[in-house]
Amino acid sequence: MSVRRLHPIQPDDFKFTSENKAFAKQEMKKYPAGRQASAVISLLWVAQKQNDGWVSEPAIRHVAEILSMPYIRVFEVATFYTMFNLSPVGKHFVQFCGTTPCWLRGADSIKDVCRKVIGPEKTISEDGQLSWMEVECLGACVNAPMVQINEDYYEDLDAASFEQLLDDLRNGRPTKVGPQVARQKSAPMGGQTTLLDPDLYNGKAISLPSKTDKPKAEAKKSSKPKTNFVVNATIAKKPAAPEKVSAENANDLKRISGVGPKIEGILNELGIYRFDQIASWTRENIEWVDEQLKFKGRIDREGWIEQAKKLQSEEKG
Numbered sequence: 001m002s003v004r005r006l007h008p009i010q011p012d013d014f015k016f017t018s019e020n021k022a023f024a025k026q027e028m029k030k031y032p033a034g035r036q037a038s039a040v041i042s043l044l045w046v047a048q049k050q051n052d053g054w055v056s057e058p059a060i061r062h063v064a065e066i067l068s069m070p071y072i073r074v075f076e077v078a079t080f081y082t083m084f085n086l087s088p089v090g091k092h093f094v095q096f097c098g099t100t101p102c103w104l105r106g107a108d109s110i111k112d113v114c115r116k117v118i119g120p121e122k123t124i125s126e127d128g129q130l131s132w133m134e135v136e137c138l139g140a141c142v143n144a145p146m147v148q149i150n151e152d153y154y155e156d157l158d159a160a161s162f163e164q165l166l167d168d169l170r171n172g173r174p175t176k177v178g179p180q181v182a183r184q185k186s187a188p189m190g191g192q193t194t195l196l197d198p199d200l201y202n203g204k205a206i207s208l209p210s211k212t213d214k215p216k217a218e219a220k221k222s223s224k225p226k227t228n229f230v231v232n233a234t235i236a237k238k239p240a241a242p243e244k245v246s247a248e249n250a251n252d253l254k255r256i257s258g259v260g261p262k263i264e265g266i267l268n269e270l271g272i273y274r275f276d277q278i279a280s281w282t283r284e285n286i287e288w289v290d291e292q293l294k295f296k297g298r299i300d301r302e303g304w305i306e307q308a309k310k311l312q313s314e315e316k317g
């Protein structure tokens with residue numbers, strides 16, 4: 001940041017209006033006793049507003065006096081934050097964003113208009129109506145390029161619309177704040193493309209599961225989502241025992257890495273004898289067997305299902 005200095009020509013005095021004095025008192029009350037200095041930014045801000053958009057040296061002294069702060073401390077704040085103008089500005093003060101997204105979308109042409117219509121940066125037009133300054137991103141990049149004029153944002157500008165805007169302001173004509181194209185706020189050009197289903201706003205699109213919901217029955221009712229808006233209400237599925245088979249045509253389950261004689265014995269007691277059985281286990285089956293074996297997650301970690309599938313195809317092959 002470059003050095004910011006006070007303007008060489010300063011007014012003699014500055015005092016808050018009674019309205020701003022009352023505002024200052026309210027701001028100071030927001031902080032615990034002895035911490036009133038915390039209100040320094042908001043007091044400088046109203047001082048700037050009262051002083052036609054810039055902070056004068058007497059205004060800094062006045063704020064320091066009200067807050068019982070050393071003058072230098074308030075001076076440091078005022079000169080550090082670029083939101084405080086240290087020199088007079090035009091009635092319509094243009095903060096032009098030249099940061100990358102705005103630049104990519106044509107901010108250079110906006111800057112050219114500033115120079116052509118207003119004059120050099122940080123100078124006031126002859127009629128006192130306009131001045132401009134380049135600033136960093138103002139957080140409205142989605143509608144780039146944009147400028148802030150006093151407290152309003154004007155977005156989706158091009159050279160022609162911006163020049164017209166400055167002319168309207170200069171001549172006291174009403175202006176349209178926000179996007180200067182047919183865009184609603186930050187919605188896509190040409191209109192909204194998402195969240196269009198009226199059911200999203202009348203509660204019909206969102207049905208959260210109750211404790212008694214039966215996931216399978218719900219799934220059967222409608223295989224097609226009603227809207228393009230998906231509510232991720234996870235329905236917990238209960239572990240379920242896999243189908244049992246007889247010992248006839250049993251495979252050697254110990255060929256699955258991780259299954260030893262003891263585990264094979266337990267599996268057999270559960271009616272599990274063959275690779276094709278294990279290969280077809282569902283998530284609920286895996287969780288159920290996991291619970292029986294009391295080793296949470298091992299079936300997945302050791303890849304039993306994949307191993308069983310491979311061994312099954314070897315058996316067939």
Ligand code: FES
Pocket residue numbers: 097098099100101102103136137138139140141144145146
């Ligand atoms: S880059 Fe211009 S508003 Fe963000």
